[in-house]
Amino acid sequence: MDFEFDRTTSVTSIDGGFELDLDPGWVVGGGVNGGYLLAVLGRAVRRTLPGKPDPFSVSAHYLSASVPGPARVQTHVVRDGGRTGTARAELSQAGEARITALATFGDLAALPDEVRTTALPPDLPPLEDCVQTAMAPAETRRTAPVLDRFDLRLDPSSIGWALGAPSGRGVIQGWTRLADGREPDPLALLMFCDSLPPVTYDLGLMGWAPTIELTCHVRAVPAPGWLRIRHATTNLAGGMFEEDCDLWDSRGRLVAQSRQLAFAPRG
Amino acid sequence: MDFEFDRTTSVTSIDGGFELDLDPGWVVGGGVNGGYLLAVLGRAVRRTLPGKPDPFSVSAHYLSASVPGPARVQTHVVRDGGRTGTARAELSQAGEARITALATFGDLAALPDEVRTTALPPDLPPLEDCVQTAMAPAETRRTAPVLDRFDLRLDPSSIGWALGAPSGRGVIQGWTRLADGREPDPLALLMFCDSLPPVTYDLGLMGWAPTIELTCHVRAVPAPGWLRIRHATTNLAGGMFEEDCDLWDSRGRLVAQSRQLAFAPRG
Numbered sequence: 369m370d371f372e373f374d375r376t377t378s379v380t381s382i383d384g385g386f387e388l389d390l391d392p393g394w395v396v397g398g399g400v401n402g403g404y405l406l407a408v409l410g411r412a413v414r415r416t417l418p419g420k421p422d423p424f425s426v427s428a429h430y431l432s433a434s435v436p437g438p439a440r441v442q443t444h445v446v447r448d449g450g451r452t453g454t455a456r457a458e459l460s461q462a463g464e465a466r467i468t469a470l471a472t473f474g475d476l477a478a479l480p481d482e483v484r485t486t487a488l489p490p491d492l493p494p495l496e497d498c499v500q501t502a503m504a505p506a507e508t509r510r511t512a513p514v515l516d517r518f519d520l521r522l523d524p525s526s527i528g529w530a531l532g533a534p535s536g537r538g539v540i541q542g543w544t545r546l547a548d549g550r551e552p553d554p555l556a557l558l559m560f561c562d563s564l565p566p567v568t569y570d571l572g573l574m575g576w577a578p579t580i581e582l583t584c585h586v587r588a589v590p591a592p593g594w595l596r597i598r599h600a601t602t603n604l605a606g607g608m609f610e611e612d613c614d615l616w617d618s619r620g621r622l623v624a625q626s627r628q629l630a631f632a633p634r635g
Numbered sequence: 636m637d638f639e640f641d642r643t644t645s646v647t648s649i650d651g652g653f654e655l656d657l658d659p660g661w662v663v664g665g666g667v668n669g670g671y672l673l674a675v676l677g678r679a680v681r682r683t684l685p686g687k688p689d690p691f692s693v694s695a696h697y698l699s700a701s702v703p704g705p706a707r708v709q710t711h712v713v714r715d716g717g718r719t720g721t722a723r724a725e726l727s728q729a730g731e732a733r734i735t736a737l738a739t740f741g742d743l744a745a746l747p748d749e750v751r752t753t754a755l756p757p758d759l760p761p762l763e764d765c766v767q768t769a770m771a772p773a774e775t776r777r778t779a780p781v782l783d784r785f786d787l788r789l790d791p792s793s794i795g796w797a798l799g800a801p802s803g804r805g806v807i808q809g810w811t812r813l814a815d816g817r818e819p820d821p822l823a824l825l826m827f828c829d830s831l832p833p834v835t836y837d838l839g840l841m842g843w844a845p846t847i848e849l850t851c852h853v854r855a856v857p858a859p860g861w862l863r864i865r866h867a868t869t870n871l872a873g874g875m876f877e878e879d880c881d882l883w884d885s886r887g888r889l890v891a892q893s894r895q896l897a898f899a900p901r902g
Contacts, residue, residue, distance in 0.1 A: 427848060
């Protein structure tokens with residue numbers, strides 16, 4: 369495998385489950401990025417449901433923060449038949465459950481071509497007018513090495529928080545791709561849907577926002593090239609918020625939609 | 636129990652699981668309403684996680700259509716600690732899995748009061764200008780007895796499909812409450828989030844739209860009174876569509892948000 373996404377999500381079949389070392393390159397703050405973990409689960413489920421290579425819907429409930437190092441993914445087929453198969457998957461470290469998930473997989477290439485999308489892609493400035501996160505302060509990149517996995521170009525209108533002036537809209541958006549040029553595919557979309565800073569930054573809440581649950585629908589095989597990504601929240605209340613992520617491919621198709629529920633930072 | 640929602644979702648603890656008879660009053664077409672089933676799962680999980688009475692997030696993957704009659708719900712605690720507990724729950728009939736779900740529960744009453752919602756409630760005509768589904772043709776109500784569970788008043792702008800003139804917007808919205816006056820609570824919100832006709836009706840696709848996966852976030856204990864409900868889709872593609880449901884209580888709070896992935900009717 370030539371690309372770091374493939375290398376760091378690769379799982380080995382051992383004793384009826386899968387094992388891997390969670391890679392330190394995906395660390396953000398005190399834990400490992402939740403999107404990366406979702407892709408790891410997806411890779412194990414793909415191996416568990418032959419002939420159904422693609423995630424249609426993956427629902428993950430996050431139980432405790434993952435750390436770099438050995439991890440095990442145990443999968444269990446709940447139903448496999450017809451167009452879809454459904455499996456449970458649990459990621460654990462040293463016997464402690466980190467994430468439990470349900471995944472329904474199928475074959476995106478076998479779906480009909482018809483598209484009747486009424487959603488509109490985010491209106492982004494051209495790439496060259498966006499802000500590269502590679503320009504983030506060295507200290508930020510040290511505590512969030514995950515930033516180095518991406519070539520991420522954020523819309524200047526949604527990064528006021530980086531300068532102490534959050535917009536208050538609850539939107540962070542931009543262009544993204546993997547830093548080493550690996551093209552997006554359905555498993556990578558699982559990862560991209562949790563790849564931006566918490567959207568609560570744009571509300572002026574700069575702390576960690578632990579995910580309670582994240583569900584991602586992968587709707588099409590993405591075309592090669594840049595993805596447009598948009599995170600938004602509209603309902604911060606009771607100490608929790610929802611974060612919706614839409615991912616659009618280079619051909620202008622809405623290829624994935626996710627929603628997570630997370631605890632708001634104690635701003 | 637005085638109300639049919641409580642009576643028909645009530646589960647009995649038997650042999651380490653829960654049992655009930657799925658009630659024929661919740662039938663719609665060939666199966667049992669998915670929201671009703673979600674509430675049944677929620678009731679079993681509530682019994683499984685003492686001190687955590689409320690669904691924060693429930694993710695259900697629908698495996699096969701349920702029918703009226705005996706059903707069993709098996710639950711299993713994945714993690715219980717701190718603010719939340721997470722359980723698996725599976726509903727089966729005659730040994731065949733119908734729904735498998737993950738549920739994270741907690742105590743909504745213990746959450747902070749702060750509300751910073753930027754979403755706006757649906758702009759609905761007053762109750763008296765909406766269309767009562769109790770006025771649906773007798774034939775419709777015979778194949779969908781679930782309609783009789785609700786006092787549902789649909790916004791006339793979103794029911795063109797009933798007259799052969801769907802709006803094409805992908806929106807169905809209105810006012811709703813339980814027909815017998817039972818007030819909404821967090822478990823009932825699980826049910827309401829799948830209580831309208833498929834939003835694909837408003838796109839002119841009048842058939843059955845089987846749910847693949849539905850996740851509901853309950854965000855607050857609803858106030859008594861009418862709920863405003865809005866179902867919307869923006870991405871019908873590849874033979875599938877997402878259906879988002881927002882539920883607003885009588886005090887104007889966004890009390891639940893759900894999203895489902897479903898197969899589109901073959902229009």
